[in-house]
Amino acid sequence: MDQPVDTSGITLPSGFDSLDKYASELDNAYQQYGYLARMHIVDFFVSDHWSSLPQEWQEYFDADDFEIASLINMASTGTLKATCPDFLRTYVNKFDLHSKSSQTEEEKQQILKYFLEGMSPKKQAEVTELSQLINDVAKASSCQRITDVGAGQGYLTRVLAYASGNSGAELLALDHDWKQARGAEKYQERILKRLKGPRARADGYQWDDTLAKRIVHDHGALEAVAKGGIPGSNYMVCGLHACGDLSSAVLKTFAESDLAAVVLVPCCYNHITENSMCTARFEHCAQPGFPLSTKFPNVVFGTNALKAACQAAPRWEHDFEGTMEAFKRNYFRAMLHYLMVSIGGLSTDDKFPVIGSITNTLMENARQRIVGRLDDNAVDATDDNIEFAVYVEAALENINYTWRPTIAQCIDCCSQIRHGLKRMAAVWALRSMIGALIESILVVDRAAYLGENCGAGGSVRAFALFDPVTSPRNVVFVAQRKK
Numbered sequence: 012m013d014q015p016v017d018t019s020g021i022t023l024p025s026g027f028d029s030l031d032k033y034a035s036e037l038d039n040a041y042q043q044y045g046y047l048a049r050m051h052i053v054d055f056f057v058s059d060h061w062s063s064l065p066q067e068w069q070e071y072f073d074a075d076d077f078e079i080a081s082l083i084n085m086a087s088t089g090t091l092k093a094t095c096p097d098f099l100r101t102y103v104n105k106f107d108l109h110s111k112s113s114q115t116e117e118e119k120q121q122i123l124k125y126f127l128e129g130m131s132p133k134k135q136a137e138v139t140e141l142s143q144l145i146n147d148v149a150k151a152s153s154c155q156r157i158t159d160v161g162a163g164q165g166y167l168t169r170v171l172a173y174a175s176g177n178s179g180a181e182l183l184a185l186d187h188d189w190k191q192a193r194g195a196e197k198y199q200e201r202i203l204k205r206l207k208g209p210r211a212r213a214d215g216y217q218w219d220d221t222l223a224k225r226i227v228h229d230h231g232a233l234e235a236v237a238k239g240g241i242p243g244s245n246y247m248v249c250g251l252h253a254c255g256d257l258s259s260a261v262l263k264t265f266a267e268s269d270l271a272a273v274v275l276v277p278c279c280y281n282h283i284t285e286n287s288m289c290t291a292r293f294e295h296c297a298q299p300g301f302p303l304s305t306k307f308p309n310v311v312f313g314t315n316a317l318k319a320a321c322q323a324a325p326r327w328e329h330d331f332e333g334t335m336e337a338f339k340r341n342y343f344r345a346m347l348h349y350l351m352v353s354i355g356g357l358s359t360d361d362k363f364p365v366i367g368s369i370t371n372t373l374m375e376n377a378r379q380r381i382v383g384r385l386d387d388n389a390v391d392a393t394d395d396n397i398e399f400a401v402y403v404e405a406a407l408e409n410i411n412y413t414w415r416p417t418i419a420q421c422i423d424c425c426s427q428i429r430h431g432l433k434r435m436a437a438v439w440a441l442r443s444m445i446g447a448l449i450e451s452i453l454v455v456d457r458a459a460y461l462g463e464n465c466g467a468g469g470s471v472r473a474f475a476l477f478d479p480v481t482s483p484r485n486v487v488f489v490a491q492r493k494k
Contacts, residue, residue, distance in 0.1 A: 016462045020472025020489070021455075030459060034306040037452050040105045041310055048316035048445040050438065052341050053363050056349035061434050071096055072437040073430050079338065080331075082440040087328035102441070105448065122174045123214055125205050129198070130166055133481055137251060137276075140476055142170040144487065145249050145274045149178035152271040152491050153245050158183040160250040160261050165195030165226070167251050169202055172226050180247075182226045199226060245494075247272035252484060255282025259300035262457055265490060266464035272491040273461075276476065278484045280320040280453060285312060304459035307452060319442055320449035323483035338436040343402045345435055350403070350424045355414050366406045377405035384418055396422045454486050461490040468493030 018030060027033040050060045084090040089103050127135045149157055159168045162184035172182045186192050205211060207218050248270055250261050258277035265273040283300040327334040351357040378401045400421035407415060458473040465471055469492045477485035
């Protein structure tokens with residue numbers, strides 16, 4: 012009898028003993044709360060998203076003793092006050108926030124600093140941890156070639172090839188952009204010179220002449236990865252933060268070939284194409300990215316929900332002031348949309364303009380103009396009302412929008428929307444937590460797909476590799492076929 016695929020390496024929350032049961036619970040939770048993820052926050056007041064919440068939720072968040080600051084701990088860590096009502100506690104407990112890295116500091120390999128030049132601290136941590144995992148898998152699967160998909164400047168590829176602990180496999184750095192591939196080649200030349208120099212010898216690095224030809228850079232198509240191999244040789248594919256549908260394509264390449272293994276950290280869920288989106292209008296839908304498995308036939312996300320999956324709520328508690336500022340910024344955007352629809356001639360069917368980044372200089376100039384126009388008709392203005400009027404002035408100037416409301420109209424808009432900031436912040440936090448649910452569905456879908464296509468005796472793992480605060484997209488997929 013064929014040995015089944017080992018999926019014991021797929022991390023499940025406590026209380027679940029099978030992937031099927033967990034998938035069913037995720038499906039049910041999304042059917043119940045998915046409406047929050049499908050909201051567009053800029054339409055908050057125009058579409059009256061607040062009324063979509065159950066009455067008891069509205070009463071809780073509208074209460075005078077409710078503090079916006081408590082939303083940060085709720086969304087970041089699932090921490091709730093003892094007085095929190097059961098309905099909110101049930102909601103928060105639906106979502107399994109991704110855990111910290113599975114490796115300890117002692118277990119992580121030490122990589123010489125000059126291998127990591129050009130990388131941000133975030134990228135350095137990711138490359139260090141992922142390269143060790145990839146080389147371990149390559150050794151276990153006796154791989155002769157590793158293809159790094161979406162290699163960019165080749166940071167991961169070089170560490171895989173030249174750092175201590177490398178598997179000895181040949182490396183193919185693949186990127187669709189030929190400029191990236193050429194840039195990576197030039198960067199590699201500089202690194203090779205350093206590896207032969209006195210600094211590397213002083214660091215204990217032993218140069219091997221065979222290393223010079225270990226990396227091949229190419230900007231070819233992913234479809235060629237599994238073709239043209241040497242018969243009897245083992246190959247694997249890997250990727251660090253492959254964007255959107257590229258992650259799905261990497262997994263499909265593994266599933267539809269005889270590759271020995273895959274190690275992948277996905278990214279950019281908002282760029283995933285769903286089966287439900289595939290129409291004659293979208294030629295690129297030939298390879299949709301969700302669903303891949305048979306676990307979620309009835310789940311449809313949509314663009315707003317996939318954007319919600321990109322939220323990084325675990326970071327909120329580490330940047331309290333920045334998070335509070337983000338609440339206010341989203342509140343002002345939603346208020347401006349409401350103002351434009353109410354008196355600015357914008358239809359509810361019209362697309363709200365992209366405001367973009369507003370510089371401090373633009374805000375300060377707008378503030379001076381607004382303060383200069385204050386008169387006796389604005390005696391009811393508060394600091395918050397004036398701040399909103401300044402934002403409106405700066406935002407409309409930033410997009411060269413000709414219509415301008417008066418200060419009195421901005422103040423009146425603020426007065427009309429009672430509890431506006433508190434309500435919008437609450438929905439934003441609830442919606443951000445849904446992101447963890449959506450990501451969990453995507454993780455289970457992809458892990459199940461690998462299990463369905465890994466072959467008898469193979470193994471599949473999916474777990475958090477990076478710290479979620481440093482790297483919110485921290486889940487790695489590992490699949491290996493039986494040797």
